[in-house]
Amino acid sequence: MPSFITRLTIRLQMLFGRRKAAEQLNDELSFHLEQQIHENIAAGMNKDEARKAALRTFGSPGLTREQTRATWSWHSLEKFGRDLKFGARTLLRSPGFAFVSILIMALGMGATTSLFTVVRAVMLQPLPFRDPSHLVMLYEHFRDDNSNNGYNIVSPGDYRTWRADSHNFEGIAALRNYGGMVSGVNSELPEVVQSAGGSANLFPLLGVNPALGRSFTEAEDQPEGQPVVMLTWSFFQRRFAADPSIIGKQIHLDTVPTTVIGVLPPWFTYPDNRIQFWMPYAQTFSPGQYGIYDGHQSLVVARLKPGVTVAAATREVSAIQYQIHVANASKPVAEDVWSRPMIDDVVKDVRTPLIVLLASVACMLLIACLNLSNLLIARSAARRKEVAIRGALGGGRLTLIREQMVESLLICLTGGALGMLLSLAATKWLAAHWSRLPRAEAVHADVGVLFFAFALAAITALASGLIPAISSTGKGLLSALHDSSRTIGGSTSRARLRKVMLTAEIALTVTLLASAGLLFRSFLRLRTADLGCRTDHVATMRFGLPIIQYDTREKVLNFHESLLARVRSLPGVRGAALVSTVPGAGHEGDKTFTILEHPLPSFSDQEDAMYRSADPQYFSVMGIPVLRGRIFTEHERLNNDHYIIVSKKFVDQFLNGDDPLGKHVRVGWDNEPELYEIIGEVGDTLYDVTKPVQATMYFPILSGIPNRTSEANIVAWTAVDPLSMTTPIQQQISALDPQLPVYNVFTIDQIIGRTTASQGFAANLILAFAGISLLLAGVGLYGVLSYLVTQRNAEIGIRIALGAQRTEVLRVILIDGLRPVLIGAAIGMVGAAIAGSLIRSMLYGASPWDPIVIATTTGCLLLTAIAACLVPAWRASHINPIQALRSE
Known part of the structure; x- marks a missing residue:
C-alpha cells in the first residue's frame, strides 16, 4: 500500500x-x-x-x-496536447474549410442528439411508476380477429372477473376515458373537459401517491357510490389557482355535486396529458352496465407477482376469459387474453414514427460524416507535400495519422458543441409541437444526453477522419517529393476513393429523399382524402345535455328541435342538422346485431357495425348521397324510432349487395336487444381519414332517448366563412340553456387537419432532414470538385494552352462530377425501394415505388448536383493558362 x-x-x-x-x-x-x-x-x-x-x-x-x-x-497526454495545438493552428490557417466542416457536423449531430433525447425519454426510460417492469396491459383477443393487431379493449364484466379469480397478479386495475362538464357549486364557469375513470386500486397499483388529499376507496368505486373526484395538477393550478383548500369542497360534474378528495402529483400525466380530473371507475357506468361482458370500453393494467412470468400470468387470465366466453356464447365476448408491457402500450402509436425519424437522422449524420471525409481527403491532397516532408523528417506514420485524426476530432467536438446548442432548442420545439407525443413532459437534456453527444462526436471523428488519415500517409507518401511541380496532386487511388465516398453519400441522400417524398405524398393524400361528404363551409360544435336535467325523451327532443330551428334561421346558414359524431371525428362506438332475413350459423360469424344518430336533414346538409329508399322524416321521433338507415359498406358486407329495404336488424343495446327496420341506404363516410371505411348504422336522433342522443354535434353548412358562424351558433345554444357549454368547435377541414397532424409532423420532419441531406450532398460535391479543380489547375492550364476549347473543359469537369451522382442515384433507388417497403405501414394510398416521388427525387438531386458542379467547372474552363503555369 x-x-x-x-x-x-x-x-x-x-x-x-x-x-x-x-x-x-x-x-x-x-x-x-x-x-x-x-x-x-x-x-x-x-x-x-x-x-x-x-x-x-x-x-x-x-x-x-x-x-x-x-x-x-502522462507523456501521451502531453503529446496529445501538442497535437491539439498543431491541429488548431492548421485549421485556423483554413478558416473557410473549418467553418463549413464544423457547420456540417453540427447539423448532423444536433439533429441526431435531439431525436435521441426524444427516443430515450419516450421509449427507453422506464415509466415513472413503482417497479414499472412488472406492469403489463391486458386485452381481450378474439381468435378470428385480425384487425388492430388483435388487441381489444376490455369490458367491465371481464375486468371484474379477472380481478376476482386470478392469482398470479399482485393486482389488476381498470381505467377508461370519460368526458364531463365541470362547474362551480352555483353552476358558474361551466366547461367541458377530458376526464377519466380509474378503479380504487389503480393509483396504489401504479405506486402513485396524491400530492394532496387521498385517492378513491373501494366503497366509492361503485356505480352508486359517493360522488368524489381527484384533480390533475394542471387542472388544479388552472381552475383553482393551486388553492389547497379545495380539498373537501364540492364542485359540480355534469350538474352533480361532487367532493374533491385529492390532487395528483405534477408528473402524473398517464395515459393522456389532456385529462383534467379522475372519477371512480365504477361511477362512469350505470348499475346495469357495470357488469356487462359485451361492452368493450376499458384499459386494464396489472402488476405481476414476484417470480411470476408474463406468459404464465397471461395463460391463467386467458383460461378465465375462455370460461366467460363459454358462459356468454351468444354475446361478443372474446376467447383469449393478450398482454404486453405497459411501456410498449404507452408508446405504441409513436414507436414506428420515432424509429423512422431516428433512422432518418442517422442517415443524415452518416451523410455528414461522408461529406467531411471527402473534404478531408481532398484537403489532404493539397497538403500532400507538407505531410511528405514531415514524414521525411522522421515523423512516423502513426504520428502523422494521429495528427490528422486530431483535426477531425477538433472539427467534430466543435461541431458537437454547436450541435448540442441546436439540439436543446430543437428538442424543446419537438416536445411542444408533436401532437399527442406520450411522455412529452419527460423529454429534456440531462447528463446522459451530454454523454451521448460527446460519444457521438468521438465516433464521428473516428468515422470521418480515419480513412483520409490512412490514405494520405500510405506507402507512396515520399513519392510526393519526387513529383514535379506540375504533377497532378493526389494519386489515382485517392481520387477513386473520393468518388466512391461521393457515390455512397448520393445513394444515402436518394434513399432519404425518396422516403421523405413517400411520407409527404401520403400525408397530402390524407389531407385531400374524400370523406364521402361535404367538407367545405361546414362548422361543427359539440354539446352534451346533462342527464339529471334532460331525463326524458320529450326534454331532449324539445332542446334539439328548438336548437335546429334557431340555427337554421341564422343569416348565412344554408342548412343545419344534428349528428352524434361528424365524419372524420372518430369511431364513437359499434354495436353487434343480427339480420332476421340473413341468420348466421353461429355467433362466431357475427360482426358488428358503427352506429350514429342523425336528424332527417343531416344527409342533405352534409351532401351524403341517398342510394336506395329514403331518409328519416319528422315521423321517426320519440317512441316511433325503430327505423334505421345503413351505409353502402353495410349492404355490401352483410347483405352481399342485396336490396336492404324492409330488412330487419336486431341491435343489442346494453342487455336489451331492439328490432329496427331498414328504410334507406346512403353513401359511405370515413370516421377517420387514416382508417378504412366501416359499415355504419344511422338511428333517428329525434327519438330523444337520454344517454343515446344527449350528446350531439350541430353541423351548419354556411354561405360565409364557417368559423365566423360559430359564435352566433353558440349564442343560440346559450339562449336555450345558459349553463350548457360547447366544445370541439371546428370546421370539417380542421377536423381532418387534427387527425392528420401526427402524420404531417413526421412527414415534414423527415422532409426537412432530407432537404438538409440534399444540401450537405451539394456542399460535399461542390467542395470535392473545387479541390480537384484546384489540384488540376496546371493540367487544365496546359490543356488550354495547347488548344483545348473551354467548352470541352467545362464538359469534362461536369461529367467528372456528375458520374458519381448518377451511379449513386441508381444505387439509392434500390435503397429507396427497400426503405419504402419498411415504412409501408406509415403510407396511405402511396406505393413504395411511387413514380411521381421517384421522378421528383431524381429531378431535385440532378438539379442540386448540376448547380454544385457548375461553379467549379465554370471556374476551370476560365483558367488563365499563363497565370496557372506561373503559379507552379
Whole structure:
C-alpha cells in the first residue's frame, strides 16, 4: 500500500508539476554539460573546443531531453496536447474549410442528439411508476380477429372477473376515458373537459401517491357510490389557482355535486396529458352496465407477482376469459387474453414514427460524416507535400495519422458543441409541437444526453477522419517529393476513393429523399382524402345535455328541435342538422346485431357495425348521397324510432349487395336487444381519414332517448366563412340553456387537419432532414470538385494552352462530377425501394415505388448536383493558362 501511494503521488506530481520538472531537467542537463566543459578546459582545451568535445561526449541535449520526457508519466497526454495545438493552428490557417466542416457536423449531430433525447425519454426510460417492469396491459383477443393487431379493449364484466379469480397478479386495475362538464357549486364557469375513470386500486397499483388529499376507496368505486373526484395538477393550478383548500369542497360534474378528495402529483400525466380530473371507475357506468361482458370500453393494467412470468400470468387470465366466453356464447365476448408491457402500450402509436425519424437522422449524420471525409481527403491532397516532408523528417506514420485524426476530432467536438446548442432548442420545439407525443413532459437534456453527444462526436471523428488519415500517409507518401511541380496532386487511388465516398453519400441522400417524398405524398393524400361528404363551409360544435336535467325523451327532443330551428334561421346558414359524431371525428362506438332475413350459423360469424344518430336533414346538409329508399322524416321521433338507415359498406358486407329495404336488424343495446327496420341506404363516410371505411348504422336522433342522443354535434353548412358562424351558433345554444357549454368547435377541414397532424409532423420532419441531406450532398460535391479543380489547375492550364476549347473543359469537369451522382442515384433507388417497403405501414394510398416521388427525387438531386458542379467547372474552363503555369 505505501508503494502504491508513493507511485500515485509521483504520477500526480508529474501531471500537475510538469513545468517545474521540465525546468529541473533543463537545469540538470546544463549542469552536467558545464561540468564536462570545465573538465575539458582543465585538460588543456580552449573554450570552443571544450564545448564541442563535451557535446560529442554528452550527446544532443535536445534529444536527451526528449528521451527523458518520454519516460515520464502522462507523456501521451502531453503529446496529445501538442497535437491539439498543431491541429488548431492548421485549421485556423483554413478558416473557410473549418467553418463549413464544423457547420456540417453540427447539423448532423444536433439533429441526431435531439431525436435521441426524444427516443430515450419516450421509449427507453422506464415509466415513472413503482417497479414499472412488472406492469403489463391486458386485452381481450378474439381468435378470428385480425384487425388492430388483435388487441381489444376490455369490458367491465371481464375486468371484474379477472380481478376476482386470478392469482398470479399482485393486482389488476381498470381505467377508461370519460368526458364531463365541470362547474362551480352555483353552476358558474361551466366547461367541458377530458376526464377519466380509474378503479380504487389503480393509483396504489401504479405506486402513485396524491400530492394532496387521498385517492378513491373501494366503497366509492361503485356505480352508486359517493360522488368524489381527484384533480390533475394542471387542472388544479388552472381552475383553482393551486388553492389547497379545495380539498373537501364540492364542485359540480355534469350538474352533480361532487367532493374533491385529492390532487395528483405534477408528473402524473398517464395515459393522456389532456385529462383534467379522475372519477371512480365504477361511477362512469350505470348499475346495469357495470357488469356487462359485451361492452368493450376499458384499459386494464396489472402488476405481476414476484417470480411470476408474463406468459404464465397471461395463460391463467386467458383460461378465465375462455370460461366467460363459454358462459356468454351468444354475446361478443372474446376467447383469449393478450398482454404486453405497459411501456410498449404507452408508446405504441409513436414507436414506428420515432424509429423512422431516428433512422432518418442517422442517415443524415452518416451523410455528414461522408461529406467531411471527402473534404478531408481532398484537403489532404493539397497538403500532400507538407505531410511528405514531415514524414521525411522522421515523423512516423502513426504520428502523422494521429495528427490528422486530431483535426477531425477538433472539427467534430466543435461541431458537437454547436450541435448540442441546436439540439436543446430543437428538442424543446419537438416536445411542444408533436401532437399527442406520450411522455412529452419527460423529454429534456440531462447528463446522459451530454454523454451521448460527446460519444457521438468521438465516433464521428473516428468515422470521418480515419480513412483520409490512412490514405494520405500510405506507402507512396515520399513519392510526393519526387513529383514535379506540375504533377497532378493526389494519386489515382485517392481520387477513386473520393468518388466512391461521393457515390455512397448520393445513394444515402436518394434513399432519404425518396422516403421523405413517400411520407409527404401520403400525408397530402390524407389531407385531400374524400370523406364521402361535404367538407367545405361546414362548422361543427359539440354539446352534451346533462342527464339529471334532460331525463326524458320529450326534454331532449324539445332542446334539439328548438336548437335546429334557431340555427337554421341564422343569416348565412344554408342548412343545419344534428349528428352524434361528424365524419372524420372518430369511431364513437359499434354495436353487434343480427339480420332476421340473413341468420348466421353461429355467433362466431357475427360482426358488428358503427352506429350514429342523425336528424332527417343531416344527409342533405352534409351532401351524403341517398342510394336506395329514403331518409328519416319528422315521423321517426320519440317512441316511433325503430327505423334505421345503413351505409353502402353495410349492404355490401352483410347483405352481399342485396336490396336492404324492409330488412330487419336486431341491435343489442346494453342487455336489451331492439328490432329496427331498414328504410334507406346512403353513401359511405370515413370516421377517420387514416382508417378504412366501416359499415355504419344511422338511428333517428329525434327519438330523444337520454344517454343515446344527449350528446350531439350541430353541423351548419354556411354561405360565409364557417368559423365566423360559430359564435352566433353558440349564442343560440346559450339562449336555450345558459349553463350548457360547447366544445370541439371546428370546421370539417380542421377536423381532418387534427387527425392528420401526427402524420404531417413526421412527414415534414423527415422532409426537412432530407432537404438538409440534399444540401450537405451539394456542399460535399461542390467542395470535392473545387479541390480537384484546384489540384488540376496546371493540367487544365496546359490543356488550354495547347488548344483545348473551354467548352470541352467545362464538359469534362461536369461529367467528372456528375458520374458519381448518377451511379449513386441508381444505387439509392434500390435503397429507396427497400426503405419504402419498411415504412409501408406509415403510407396511405402511396406505393413504395411511387413514380411521381421517384421522378421528383431524381429531378431535385440532378438539379442540386448540376448547380454544385457548375461553379467549379465554370471556374476551370476560365483558367488563365499563363497565370496557372506561373503559379507552379
